[in-house]
Amino acid sequence: MDKFGSDRVVPVMYAGLVCTVVVAVLPLFAGDVLGRHLRDVYTGYVDAANIGSTETVVLGYLVAIGVLGALAWLWSIRAVRRRGPRARAVVITAFAVATCLAVANLFVGEYGKPLVPALFGLLGLVPCAVGLAALVLLWRSPILSSPRG
Numbered sequence: 642m643d644k645f646g647s648d649r650v651v652p653v654m655y656a657g658l659v660c661t662v663v664v665a666v667l668p669l670f671a672g673d674v675l676g677r678h679l680r681d682v683y684t685g686y687v688d689a690a691n692i693g694s695t696e697t698v699v700l701g702y703l704v705a706i707g708v709l710g711a712l713a714w715l716w717s718i719r720a721v722r723r724r725g726p727r728a729r730a731v732v733i734t735a736f737a738v739a740t741c742l743a744v745a746n747l748f749v750g751e752y753g754k755p756l757v758p759a760l761f762g763l764l765g766l767v768p769c770a771v772g773l774a775a776l777v778l779l780w781r782s783p784i785l786s787s788p789r790g
Contacts, residue, residue: 649720652700657771658714664764665707668700671761677698678758684722686752690783699756706746710768736772742758743769 656675676696683692712734714766719741747762748755 650775650782651718652665653771653775654718654721654777657768657775658711658718658747659769661707661710661714661768664761664768665697665704665710667704667764668761674758674760679739680754681749682756684752703761706742706765713739714768717775729779732772732776736769739772740766765771 653767676692679692679696679699680689683695717728717732717735720728743762743765746755746757746765747759750756757765
C-alpha cells in the first residue's frame with residue numbers, strides 16, 4: 642500500500658462510478674416502470690396526454706443526475722489520485738450532495754406520492770453507500786498534505 646492509501650480508495654471510487662452509470666441508465670431500459678408509476682401518481686389530477694411529457698421530464702432528470710454523479714466521481718478520483726490537500730473536501734462535498742439528492746428522490750412528490758419510483762429511488766442510494774465506503778477509507782488514510790510529485 643502506498644503512503645497515501647489511494648491504492649485502496651481509488652478502486653472503490655471506480656466501483657462507485659460504475660454503480661452510478663448503471664443506476665443512471667437503468668430507467669432508460671426499465672420498460673414502462675416510470676410511466677406506470679407516474680400514471681398512478683397523476684390519475685385523477687392530470688390528463689393522460691400530459692403524463693407522457695412528465696415522464697420525459699422525470700427520465701431526463703434521473704439521467705442528468707446520473708451524469709452529474711459520474712462527473713462528481715471523476716472529479717473525486719482525480720483529487721484523490723493527485724493526493725492534494727483538498728481531496729477530502731472534494732469527496733465529502735460530492736458525497737453530501739449526492740446523498741441529499743438520493744434521499745430527496747425518495748420523498749419529493751406530488752399529490753402525496755413520490756415522483757420517482759421506489760425502485761429507482763432505492764437504487765440511487767447504492768452509489769451513496771459506495772461513496773461512504775470510499776470516504777471512510779480516505780478518512781483512514783494518512784494525511785493528504787503534499788501533492789504527488
